[in-house]
Amino acid sequence: MGQVDPQVRQKVLVFDFGAQYGQLIARRVRDLHVYSEIVPCDLTADEVRALAPAALILSGGPASVYAEDAPNIDPAIFELGIPVLGFCYGHQVTAVALGGEVGHSEVGEYGPATIERDRESALFNSTPLKQTVWMSHRDAVARVPEGFTVTASTSVCPVAAMENPERRIYTTQFHPEVRHTEFGQQLLSNFLFDICGLEPTWTMDNLVETMTADFCAQVGGNRVILALSGGVDSSVVAALGARAVGKQMTCVFINHGLLRKGEPEQVEEVFTKQFDVDFIHVHAEERYAALLAGVTEPEQKRRIIGTQFWKEFFAVAQRLEQDGRPVKYLAQGTIYPDIIESGARKTGGKASTIKSHHNLIPFPEGVSFDLVEPLDHFFKDEVRELGLALGLPEAIVYRQPFPGPGLAIRIIGAVSPEKLGILKNADAIVREELDEYNQRLFEQTGERNSEHSCWQYFCVLPDIKSVGVMGDERTYARPVILRAVESSDAMTADWARLPYEVLARISGRIVAEVPGVNRVAYDITSKPPATIEWE
Template sequence: MHALERREAIIVLDYGSQYSRLITRRIRECQVYSELVPANTTLEDLQKNAHLDIKGFIFSGGPSSVYDADAPLCDPAILNSGLPILGICYGMQLLAQELGGHVAPTQGLREYGPATIEVLPEAAEDKQIFRIFEGISATPQQTDNLDASQPEVLRLPAWMSHGDSVDKLPEGFRVLARTESNPVAAIGDARGYIGLQFHPEVTHTPQGKEIIRNFLFRICHCEASWTAGHVIDEAVDLIRQQVGSDHVICGLSGGVDSAVAALLIHKAIGDQLTCIFVDTGLLRAGEREQVEETFANHMHIPLVVVDARQRFLDKLANVSDPERKRKIIGAEFISIFEDEAVRLAETQENVTFLAQGTLYPDVIESTSHDTATTAKSIKSHHNVGGLPSEMKLKLVEPLRMLFKDEVREIGAALGLPEEWVWRHPFPGPGLAIRVIGAVDEPKLKVLREADRIVIEEIRKAGIYRELGQAFAVLTPVQSVGVMGDYRTYAYLVAVRAVTTGDFMTADWARLPDELLGRISNRLTNEIAEINRVVYDITSKPPSTIEWE
């Protein structure tokens, strides 16, 4: 697939569900491209992107009721486009209402959490409508306790989250599935309009991915063409078109995202790329040495290392607010890159582009989709919201529409060493947002050593790859302790470890007690400034993964 070829796509309209991004990821996992767009996006706006060959739409769930006066709707042109539509939860109710059906508060039991859907045997008679459940069967565990007198009934576990229900079907629709308390759990018609009251995108619906695959391949007739090889080819073409004969500088952070961005750009334009690694003094232990070894010596990509440790510390002196820290660091990065661009221009003409490893979750979190036109910012990502508006360099962001798992797959295909491919993410502002409050060199030294110990013990335990992220946080809290015969008054360090599939949501990792004990023992014995260790057991949401 090349840049000028049209790319098959499924468009997900975001009605505010916490699972909207997950729908997009599930589609991508099936090797079909998908984009998440605000609910009020029009078909005309979507069709302005000539490279998108839209094969269907998915309406997400959401917190609203379709009968509310201010309920988010959809562009009528999408309903009249003739393209298949899958409505999930609120999306099903919206589809039903807009096509002439009716939705009301649930008269029976409201359904929140696990449920069992029963696929109606008579629905299977209409093969055209039934395609959403075609080929799906219950596992042995799901049939062990069922009534043997009804062997043909397909019952599937599913995840529900709704207080409204469809109580009148639109013309031409029929019920495909029900639950014990809801007679309308799935609906469909011959045009490829499907409604599911449950959430197939979550892992609590075990056959959910098969249901999504049926929508993609049996109903929308997509091809599984969103592969690492095609993504690389397309990215290379787009980079060449954007950059032309100009030169690019790429800021390496030491993480997989900026590394993959650099490899893609180098594949596209070769020596027109110069990588710049800025030693901010906010790095993990051994970061600078590893970058120099991998890129300059192993990958043979031009690399400039800038020692700016004191420069960043001076700018961050006495700054406690996390957003201010992010903005200061972002602005200082750009200032350094612009200085380097001027220096490089003495030997290379037209250094006009700055490359970054911005990912799709960064973009979504910095300007999250709302059902209205106003985007709600969660926090400023260094790669997105921390850049000054007056910067002179133009941005190249080849990973901007990719999720982390896709980036890792591309990195492996490009020959990035496995240690880099699976390295835990590290925020652009570095340890500055893991020191809670004002940043100075003594605190950074403590945190850097603490972080090294945490990761070292997790690697020894053999669970590094099982975790999405793990790190130490230096809090401003100091407490009384006793070491030997002496009273201490030292720092409290928090350890954070999460499991996640997409970094949009995350759960705290259930680390073994023995491992937590070893980490705590080493932190308090090997670092004199620490006398207390706590473990963070909050998920995302309500927390974010980082503390600042």
């Protein structure tokens, strides 16, 4: 794992008991500019002591604390003197570990509930006596441990919150981390700053200098290679590497001809004129076109594109070796959710070589690199903040998600130069109109991802033609399908309720400006049951 600013010795460890909101807790803490890390709930007290956290947060979880295989916590952790905040399952496991009791309620609570504070509490400071919280439980604390007092309750849950201020242990049955708990962020702020005495020093501006120095220290005088796609993660790594080691880093941009209109030119402009790196633009358009000719099956398209990508990439690495510029390090835009989901972390460490990634990257025989992953501490929104701090243009920092196979999987059926031209031109109009729409919402709300903004938007070109009338003449041309969704993480998505005038303008422009198109349809299917992409 990459090095972190010394200030994050004030780190908060989030114990994961299998919560659906585990990542959300870590994000809410970081929203308050305090560094947090997710760790397994089975850490021992000695392991926790070695990590030297400033505070612990115990997540929720789906199990019952009395189930045979229920996750538990080392009771000695509560004797370390580290402040503890527990939610839901974390509330219940604290009670049991310290001598209290948890019982099965006749009536559960799911969704919004009203709590009443029973007494003054540092955790609830600056919040009203009655407030709405988000509950999700049937089990509940029936008897608090010795030394604890009840600080809040609901009509169903007598112990909605409990605390032992002398030991700095505070727990709630509800979930402060979700937006539905109206004063949840205030509770987190009270815990971190008033109870734990932390400072809000986890900011991208503060981290740039330290991350630059860490990058330099890791690679020394050796060469680094990066597969630069033009997406957010790889672009931020390229910008950081440029700042840290300059032309010691070779950024390999493989142009397969399947990017959106204007993107290859933009990537080359940014990384040849704004950042001082060794930039290699591999023009592989013709090779990809030949390989994809006549291929209609989506997974075959993906295999061809992925396999050829690494062939092109390693050919560049081999040429560098032959030119007397051997590469020791491979830089990657791995981000924190990738690490969490891979299960690669236990106590904050992980393998530092590419060997653990052989299942993802088809290395040629005898080829290996050491790995540089400077973003493996960061969530996506933090990567974007870091990109801005490094001077990347907003057009790259806020670029919407784009599939690795590019437009090949937005063309249903075989890919051809004619279809690519139609799709690139139609997609450019959609991006122009909806970029402007999102910008208007941003100016009105001040939020980059407001409630009604589009998260992802693009065109799909189906493998059919339709009849139309243009200029008093019958046409037989292609339809284009518009896809625009609202989402935050791509796990679920809903179709964007775009204003009719926006849809009308997009449709009118595409039909008028893109030869070969005579119809525009709008996909109004959510995920699930559909996926965001069509192939």
